[in-house]
Amino acid sequence: MSFTLAIVGRPNVGKSTLFNRLVGKRLALVDDQPGVTRDLREGEARLGDLRFTVVDTAGLEEATDESLQGRMRKLTERAVGMADACLFMIDARAGVLAADEVFADILRKKSAHVILGANKSEGRAADAGFLEAYALGLGEPLRLSAEHGEGMAELHAVLAPLIEAAEARIDAEAAPEIDVDLSEDDDEDMEAPVRMPTAARPLQVAVVGRPNAGKSTLINQILGEDRLLTGPEAGITRDSISLSMDWQGTPVRLFDTAGMRKRAKVQDKLEKLSVSDGLRAVKFAEVVVVLLDAQIPFEAQDLKIADLAEREGRAVVIAVNKWDLETDRQDKLIALKEEFARLLPQLRGAPLVTVSALTGRGLDRLHDAVISAYMVWNRRVPTARLNRWLAGMLEMHPPPAPGGRRIKLRYMTQVKTRPPAFVVMASVPEKLPESYRRYLVNGLREDFEMPGTPIRLTFRGQG
Ligand code: GDP
Ligand code: GDP
Numbered sequence: 001m002s003f004t005l006a007i008v009g010r011p012n013v014g015k016s017t018l019f020n021r022l023v024g025k026r027l028a029l030v031d032d033q034p035g036v037t038r039d040l041r042e043g044e045a046r047l048g049d050l051r052f053t054v055v056d057t058a059g060l061e062e063a064t065d066e067s068l069q070g071r072m073r074k075l076t077e078r079a080v081g082m083a084d085a086c087l088f089m090i091d092a093r094a095g096v097l098a099a100d101e102v103f104a105d106i107l108r109k110k111s112a113h114v115i116l117g118a119n120k121s122e123g124r125a126a127d128a129g130f131l132e133a134y135a136l137g138l139g140e141p142l143r144l145s146a147e148h149g150e151g152m153a154e155l156h157a158v159l160a161p162l163i164e165a166a167e168a169r170i171d172a173e174a175a176p177e178i179d180v181d182l183s184e185d186d187d188e189d190m191e192a193p194v195r196m197p198t199a200a201r202p203l204q205v206a207v208v209g210r211p212n213a214g215k216s217t218l219i220n221q222i223l224g225e226d227r228l229l230t231g232p233e234a235g236i237t238r239d240s241i242s243l244s245m246d247w248q249g250t251p252v253r254l255f256d257t258a259g260m261r262k263r264a265k266v267q268d269k270l271e272k273l274s275v276s277d278g279l280r281a282v283k284f285a286e287v288v289v290v291l292l293d294a295q296i297p298f299e300a301q302d303l304k305i306a307d308l309a310e311r312e313g314r315a316v317v318i319a320v321n322k323w324d325l326e327t328d329r330q331d332k333l334i335a336l337k338e339e340f341a342r343l344l345p346q347l348r349g350a351p352l353v354t355v356s357a358l359t360g361r362g363l364d365r366l367h368d369a370v371i372s373a374y375m376v377w378n379r380r381v382p383t384a385r386l387n388r389w390l391a392g393m394l395e396m397h398p399p400p401a402p403g404g405r406r407i408k409l410r411y412m413t414q415v416k417t418r419p420p421a422f423v424v425m426a427s428v429p430e431k432l433p434e435s436y437r438r439y440l441v442n443g444l445r446e447d448f449e450m451p452g453t454p455i456r457l458t459f460r461g462q463g
Contacts, residue, residue: 002044002051002052002053003052003053003084003085003162003163003166003167004052004053004054004055004082004083004084004085004200005045005052005053005054005055005083005084005085005086005087005159006054006055006056006057006079006080006082006083006085006086006087007019007054007055007056007057007086007087007089008057008076008079008080008086008087008088008089008103008106008107009088009089009090009100009103010090010097010099010100010102010103012091013089013090013091013094013119013120014089014091014119014120014144014146014147015056015057015089016056017146017147018087018089018117018119018144018146019041019043019054019056021146021149021152022043022045022046022047022054023043023044023045023046023054024046041055041056041057042054042055042056042243042244042253043056047152047155047156047159048152048153048156050156050159050160050163052159052163055079055082055083055244056079057072057075057076057079073102073106076103076106077106077110078199078244080106080107080110081110081199081200082199082200082202082244082251083200084113084162084166084200085113085114085115085159085162086107086113086114086115087115087117087155088103088104088107088114088115088116088117088138089117089118089119089144089146090116090117090118090119090129090133090136090141091119091120091129092118092119092120092121092126092127092129092130092133092143093120093125093126093129094129095128095129095132096129096132096133096135096136100136101136104136104137104138107138108137108138113162114138114139115142115155115158115159116133116136116138116139116140116141116142117141117142117144117151117155118130118133118141118142118143118144119144119145119146120144120145120146120147121143121144121145121150121151122145122147122148122150126143130143142154142155142158195378197250197251197252197374198251199251201251202244202250202251202252202253203250203251203252203253203286203287203370203371203374204252204253204255204284204285204286204287205252205253205254205255205285205286205287205288205289205370206254206255206281206282206284206285206287206288206289207219207254207255207281207289207291208278208281208282208288208289208290208291208305208309209290209291209292209293209302209305209321210293210299210301210302212293213291213292213293213302213321214291214293214321214322214357214358215291217357217358218291218319218321218355218357219243219254221357221358221360221363222245222247222254222363223243223245247367248364248367250367250371255280255281255284255285278305278308279308282305282308282309282312282314283312285309285314286314286315286374286377286418287314287315287316287317287370287373287374287377288305288306288309288314288315288316288317289316289317289318289319289366289370290302290305290306290309290316290317290318290319291319291321291357292318292319292320292321293321293322294320294321294322294323294325294326294332294336294354295322295325297320297336297339298339298340298343298344303343303344306318306344306347307344307346310344310346310347310454311454313418313419313454313456314377314419314454315373315374315376315377315419315452315453315454316347316350316373316452316453316454317350317351317352317353317366317369317370317373317452318340318347318350318351318352318353319352319353319354319355319362319366319369320336320352320353320354320355321355321356321357322356322357322358323354323355323356323361323362324356324358324359324361329354333354336352337352340352346454347452348442348445348451348452349445349450349451349452350373350451350452351369351372351373351451351452353365353366353369373452373453376449376450376451376452376453377417377418377419377420377453378417378418379417379420379448379450379453380414380417380420381414381420381444381448383412383413383414386412386413386414386422387411387412389443389444389447389448390409390411390412390424390440393439393440393443394409397439399426399432399436400431400432400433400436402428402431405428407426407427407428407431407432408426408427409424409425409426409427409459410425410426410427411424411425412424412425416456419453419454419455419456420444420450420453420455420456421455421456421457421458422444422455422456422457422458423457423458423459423460424440424457424458424459424460425459425460425461426459426460426461427461428461429459429460429461430461432459437457437459440457441455441457444457
């Protein structure tokens with residue numbers, strides 16, 4: 001989950017220019033699909049050795065009427081809400097305007113870290129405006145010229161410690177407890193609650209699937225449900241690789257492979273491109289939605305990407321699209337489930353939902369499946385419960401006894417979540433057959449209700 005910087009400020013101060021400078025042409029590609037309205041634009045920024053996500057409210061036109069101002073305000077608040085820090089830009093040549101004060105107010109209330117950037121600072125014409133910027137009470141302004149690339153080293157100097165601190169925080173949260181603690185400190189049977197996605201840390205979802213599976217249609221349908229800014233005055237194009245939204249109340253960041261692929265005009269490049277897009281999407285995502293075309297499900301490419309998602313340890317939801325075209329749904333569903341079990345045994349128990357991206361049917365269920373997959377992926381089972389369970393499993397089906405000495409499994413603990421990972425201490429771990437590991441993994445899946453998430457289980461010796 002990367003550090004997110006929001007660029008905010010009134011129209012025309014140079015936000016897009018800076019966004020494009022940070023993100024570069026490689027990601028700020030323009031989608032030629034008309035009629036898609038976007039509210040926030042995101043990209044992966046590079047600044048020297050720093051890598052972070054940048055969010056921009058670019059494309060907003062000068063706010064003339066009341067309602068547009070209100071929405072700009074809302075949009076800015078949302079951008080601020082999802083960011084770790086904000087770069088508030090003013091136009092130093094124009095000086096501080098009343099509209100700038102409005103943004104400054106929002107930022108003082110809402111943002112933890114505000115970086116004030118006085119843009120268009122190349123040359124003397126900006127001197128007066130630069131001094132005025134101090135009066136905003138947001139600290140020392142940075143002298144920037146987005147157009148000429150000036151002030152980037154100063155921006156780097158301010159951002160580097162913030163990013164470092166944020167990454168240290170995330171590492172601490174996600175750090176696996178590698179050392180197995182034998183003291184059983186959590187012998188209560190309470191599970192830690194899963195941290196739900198928030199605006200600042202939205203749930204990262206990727207929709208992957210072969211060309212024509214309906215990814216664009218699905219994403220547009222989801223965007224359509226909860227679009228913050230609508231109407232012609234927004235005029236924002238869908239031109240970045242991830243889209244932020246509230247999906248039925250869940251803050252979600254959606255990785256847009258479809259939009260990316262659509263930009264590849266050359267037909268014979270399509271296949272290759274969509275595979276590498278899929279790869280990037282899987283790396284990005286916490287939950288991967290594998291979108292299948294009900295008419296031609298489980299093609300080689302679908303299997304490849306689903307397998308990749310599993311190997312990368314992502315939560316997976318299978319969505320079967322174009323269900324509106326099916327006539328014999330009952331039989332088809334049975335056949336699909338059978339195929340799924342046969343072709344993707346590694347994803348045993350992953351939710352399979354039928355949808356129609358075109359009509360929007362089934363999207364509620366898809367939303368719920370994504371959330372529950374995320375919950376399961378985050379699950380932590382208390383050690384005491386695990387060890388009681390292990391005792392039962394051992395009794396039911398003892399480990400083998402190569403050379404007459406039964407392998408002992410002494411202790412088990414969950415060392416990590418996202419996906420759940422377990423370690424079992426064993427007397428001779430190298431002699432345990434794969435079938436025994438599978439027995440335990442499948443048991444965990446069923447007894448602790450962890451369908452559809454990759455489960456890692458390793459055996460360790462005690463020496
Ligand atoms: P946004 O509406 O805040 O996204 O602003 P834009 O990035 O679209 O920039 C508005 C105008 O200011 C454009 O004409 C840019 O070329 C110009 N601009 C952006 N940055 C600079 C700068 O550093 N110096 C000067 N002189 N002009 C700039
Ligand atoms: P992508 O390549 O995965 O982004 O697929 P598109 O979203 O471009 O869809 C490919 C084609 O399938 C288009 O002609 C869509 O209209 C159609 N399509 C997408 N979803 C559905 C659906 O749920 N039902 C039907 N009948 N057609 C769909």
